[in-house]
Amino acid sequence: MIRLQNVTKIYHPDIKALNKVNLHIRPGEFVSIVGQSGTGKTTLVKTLIGEEKVSGGKVIVGGWDITRIGQSEIPVLRRQIGVVFQDFKLLPKKTLFENVSFALQVCGYPVKKIKSIVPQVMKIVGLEGKMNRYPQEVSGGEQQRTVIARSLVHRPKILLADEPTGNLDSINTNEIIDLLLKINKFGTTVVLVTHNREVVNQLRKRVITVENGIIVSDQAVGKYVL
Amino acid sequence: MFIVSFLRVIKFSIQDIARNIWLSIATIMILILALFSVNMLLTVDLVSKAAIESIRNKIDVNLYINPSADENAILALKAEISNINQVKDVTYISKDEAMNIFQQRHQNNPEILEALRELGENPLTPALVIKPKNIDQYDSLINALNAIDNPIIQSRNFEDHKALLEKVNNISHKVSEAGLIISGIFILITLLVVYNAIRVAIYTHRKEIGIMRLVGASNWFVRAPFLFSSVIYAFIGVLAIILIFYPFLSLLQPYLEAFFIDYQINLISFFNSHFLYIFGLEFLGAVAINGIASLIAVGKYSRV
Ligand SMILES: Nc1ncnc2c1ncn2[C@@H]1O[C@H](COP(=O)(O)OP(=O)(O)O)[C@@H](O)[C@H]1O
């Protein structure tokens, strides 16, 4: 599903964020990527969605070589990958429903389809009862669940979550992780970037550890080893 | 799907304008100023053309004839002048006709008419009124007329119409030049202001744009609302200038009529008969200028 071959990313002028990274993630996997701050985890996520071009190596997503992807193809890629970042990128003046439907609106979906898809994904994340609230009227966990709902509207094969629990307390964190596991059970490949030792240790799933742009360990049932 | 997207682009565009309403208003104001100066330029051009035309019509050369001259000699002279290359036509105005014209011209002035009556006889001289074919040949016409040596010619009145014409020409050129420069400056300012407005609109919407890109909105969908905003600016600007310029023209009209006493000039009917041409072209021009400005802004700032 995801394959990195000798991927190197150098930021101007000479910051080596990724250094010859090789990685293979199979369809349906749940993979945690851990590592200290500034080791290149976010950069890795960005290369997968075409936001950063790699300086060397090859990035293949779903059999598609996106290494030298054109500007006009990026939207096609983005509709196949759901992305969740740490800072909840919700629009404060729109309700949760409107926030999720925004993603479909801007991709040209007709109103009828939007009205059927949005309640479905809101139900998946357990927010079908709060769709008409504004972001500031719900908890941080519920905001992040809305972001996850939004990332699911295109039924992506891959969900990338970059520190989705970074701003949340432990209860909300567990809710989000449970939600990611649920989405993974539906068959979606989930890549979770996290700092959280307990989360990783409880998961008992594959763990990839990154250090200074290099993968230093890759365990099938891993622990947080730093 | 395309129509749905297009309608959404329009909706987003109107939201963009509304969210920065004061900036939008200021932008449209500048656009209106630019359009106003362009229309002013056009008006000045029309008026000066009319002025030149009216002077051209008035330009004629009078040859005054000795009152005691024989009718046949006068007709012979008329025929001779008619044969000059540069002459369009020659009219013979006899003593009596001159009198008629004089009385008609001063019919509202009883004192002059009274004085004339007291004089007892017709003091006016007959004349040959010569219209030149082409005003540019005025000089050679004068030379040709000067060359005629005929004793029945009492005096020659060659007013220097040409100098006047040149003056009007000069003034109108200078006014047009100034207008062109002012319009150019306004157009340049419009470019900058529209560019800035779109830049600010993009900045205000950076979060939306970021989300759009993240969820896979196409590039054109991200950019189209901003480009469309510039079309809306152009549309409102031209609409406003139509509403502003017609009252302005009707304010101007009486002054023009007073100035061009015996020459028909009607700016409003000119603008009416060329309405689509003038304002359509101005709309297209405004769309082009705004489009360029917003394209540059969008290209530069909408990569999130
Ligand atoms: N846009 C950028 N320009 C320059 N350097 C960057 C940029 N983004 C990240 N970096 C640098 O690349 C390194 C890796 O960053 P990042 O991938 O964000 O790490 P992580 O997500 O693991 O904290 C850091 O040293 C960071 O300063």
Ligand SMILES: [Mg+2]
């Ligand atoms: Mg990071």
